[in-house]
Amino acid sequence: MSSSEISKGSINWLQSAMTLLASEGPQALNIARLCRDIKLTKGSFYHHFKDFEAFKIALLAFWEKDFTEDLFEKIKDVEDPEAQYEMLFNLAFEKDIAADVAMRTWGQSDETVRETVQKVDTIRLDLLAGMYERASDLSLESARNYAVIDYSGYIGFYSLFPNAPDSWARDLASLQTRALLADSKSTRGAL
Numbered sequence: 001m002s003s004s005e006i007s008k009g010s011i012n013w014l015q016s017a018m019t020l021l022a023s024e025g026p027q028a029l030n031i032a033r034l035c036r037d038i039k040l041t042k043g044s045f046y047h048h049f050k051d052f053e054a055f056k057i058a059l060l061a062f063w064e065k066d067f068t069e070d071l072f073e074k075i076k077d078v079e080d081p082e083a084q085y086e087m088l089f090n091l092a093f094e095k096d097i098a099a100d101v102a103m104r105t106w107g108q109s110d111e112t113v114r115e116t117v118q119k120v121d122t123i124r125l126d127l128l129a130g131m132y133e134r135a136s137d138l139s140l141e142s143a144r145n146y147a148v149i150d151y152s153g154y155i156g157f158y159s160l161f162p163n164a165p166d167s168w169a170r171d172l173a174s175l176q177t178r179a180l181l182a183d184s185k186s187t188r189g190a191l
Contacts, residue, residue: 007048009047009048010048010049010058011062012038013034013038013040013045013048013049013055014058014059014062015062016034016037016038017029017034017055017059018059018062018063018066018096018099019096020033020034020037021059021099021102021103021106022096022098022099022102023098025102025105025106026102026105026106026109026110026113029056029059030052031045031052031055056110056112056113057112060112060113060116063099063103063116063120064116064119064120064123066095067095067099067100067120068120068123068124071088071091071092071095072088072123072127074087074091075087075088075091081130081131081132081134081135082131082135082181084131085128085131085135085177085181088127088131089173089174089177092154093166093169093170093173097154097158097169098158098162100155100158101155101158101159101162103116103117104117104155104159121151124151125144125147125148125151126147128146128147128150128151129143129144129146129147130143131143131147132146132147132150132180132181132184135181135184135185136181136184136185136188136189137188138184138188138189139189141189142184142188142189142190143184143189145189146180146183146184146189149180150176150177150180153172153173153176154173157169157172157173
């Protein structure tokens with residue numbers, strides 16, 4: 001299922017599932033629990049999803065759209081790469097990173113989830129690499145290296161400190177980004 005195939009009627013189910021996934025992890029995702037949380041019946045669930053596997057595919061498409069495609073759509077027309085990065089940075093912190101961390105955990109035991117996480121990571125890294133390439137006139141390989149360091153810091157921080165206040169995460173991410181951009185401009189990616 002592509003993100004464009006997500007029906008409006010299924011959005012409540014998917015949003016509820018993302019909240020549950022973020023707060024309790026993938027083991028909490030089951031039809032009975034979702035029905036209880038959203039206060040709807042199993043019949044309603046099966047009206048929107050053929051089975052749990054179809055639900056999982058829709059949830060992955062929803063996560064990809066809501067946490068990646070929609071953010072990139074909002075920044076695509078910003079010409080200045082540093083301004084584009086700043087906007088992306090602010091939009092990313094509006095999302096519940098716990099959902100990203102939970103997706104990664106789920107992907108360790110589910111191949112379909114793992115493939116989607118890898119796809120999303122590639123999309124995000126490609127965008128970041130493009131920003132570094134334009135902001136610092138780097139080669140694509142060097143820009144990719146900076147993107148990997150940047151993105152790893154973002155994901156790694158929340159893996160290490162899942163209950164950290166967002167203000168701390170923002171401060172550290174901002175510091176890291178400024179340092180990476182300054183380094184990329186002064187060294188042009190040379191080791």
